[in-house]
């Protein structure tokens with residue numbers, strides 16, 4: 001593990017900082033960091049995100065690891081990490097591009113035709129076309145290969161019918177990437193085909209899901225006889241699982257380590273200002289004990305993250321051990337929020353930004369953090385990954401692996 005920048009990394013960090021200082025307002029280190037969980041994005045936030053992305057793109061600071069022909073800079077992953085670290089110290093527009101740039105763009109690069117790469121990647125990089133991921137269904141999340149949205153050939157087109165759910169940003173997206181079942185006679189993982197779909201196509205109905213924190217970050221998306229041109233098929237017919245794995249592998253890297261550790265300083269700030277029994281909460285020994293526990297876990301997360309960074313810096317690709325960050329960080333985010341509400345006392349039960357300490361950061365976090373434990377792999381799935389692929393324990397028994405999908409009990413009803 002190496003904690004220091006190499007001379008080249010330090011020079012690059014200074015360049016990032018200089019550009020950011022000239023183009024954005026720095027965050028005060030004593031200020032509460034913007035809440036990444038408050039999925040209350042509206043049209044204004046999307047417009048701001050597009051403007052910031054276009055500026056970065058035009059001046060050479062977007063999609064740093066991508067090839068130059070698609071608007072990138074062909075830099076290493078470590079440079080991208082350094083850029084993200086520095087950008088996070090500035091007040092910028094919300095990032096609505098993690099799915100496109102982190103997951104879907106790399107999937108098009110790996111499996112797309114030359115025409116598809118030319119048509120989509122540059123516009124995706126500049127951020128004026130927004131993309132969503134249409135994978136999960138009501139009965140297919142962790143077990144994604146059990147999905148049932150059908151794709152049937154009709155001339156040169158495909159016709160899609162079914163339902164997706166939890167589709168983040170579908171309501172402001174121009175394009176979606178969807179996995180469908182094109183052959184129910186094949187075994188579960190073999191009968192899938194992957195498409196690029198125009199979100200404005202007739203037959204697509206997007207219904208935002210109202211979240212407990214008041215936001216509507218994700219949606220149900222219904223497909224009724226939606227026509228998709230054959231030229232929008234990504235990869236070979238029946239090869240959709242292999243294409244989807246590329247997206248999912250990039251998803252783990254794009255979401256990165258859990259965000260729990262980063263909130264520790266905000267908790268400390270709250271404990272210093274909130275009062276318990278007429279004294280600052282930080283003077284209460286039970287509060288101090290709990291804060292010490294969080295400190296130890298957040299340092300563990302930080303150093304585990306540094307191990308991944310050191311591997312990236314040496315040119316290695318992070319492996320399944322990267323799941324540890326989210327498996328520990330996501331539950332910690334929820335525990336931190338719960339404890340912060342306790343410290344706030346009766347105020348903890350309110351959700352009014354103007355009244356509650358730290359602009360209701362902890363209320364938002366308390367309501368949003370269960371989602372962190374589900375998105376991009378639930379706690380249990382991450383533990384399975386760690387058990388099987390890091391510790392080498394025996395894999396789960398999978399009884400449906402070698403049967404045609406139509407014979408799998410969770411498959412289409414009546415078949």
Ligand SMILES: Cc1cc2nc3c(=O)[nH]c(=O)nc-3n(C[C@H](O)[C@H](O)[C@H](O)COP(=O)(O)OP(=O)(O)OC[C@H]3O[C@@H](n4cnc5c(N)ncnc54)[C@H](O)[C@@H]3O)c2cc1C
Nearest residue numbers: 133134135136140141142166167168371374375376378380
């Ligand atoms: C904030 C958020 C954003 C999301 N964004 C998107 C998006 O943009 N696009 C998209 O396609 N999807 C998205 N999702 C969906 C997400 O990928 C799924 O919710 C996730 O994969 C879990 O699937 P599920 O909800 O169907 O739960 P299920 O898979 O039904 O799981 C239910 C419970 O069973 C447990 N479980 C399941 N299988 C096993 C097993 N083998 N061993 C042990 N326990 C198991 C799970 O851990 C969980 O506790 C998002 C979800 C969230 C919360």
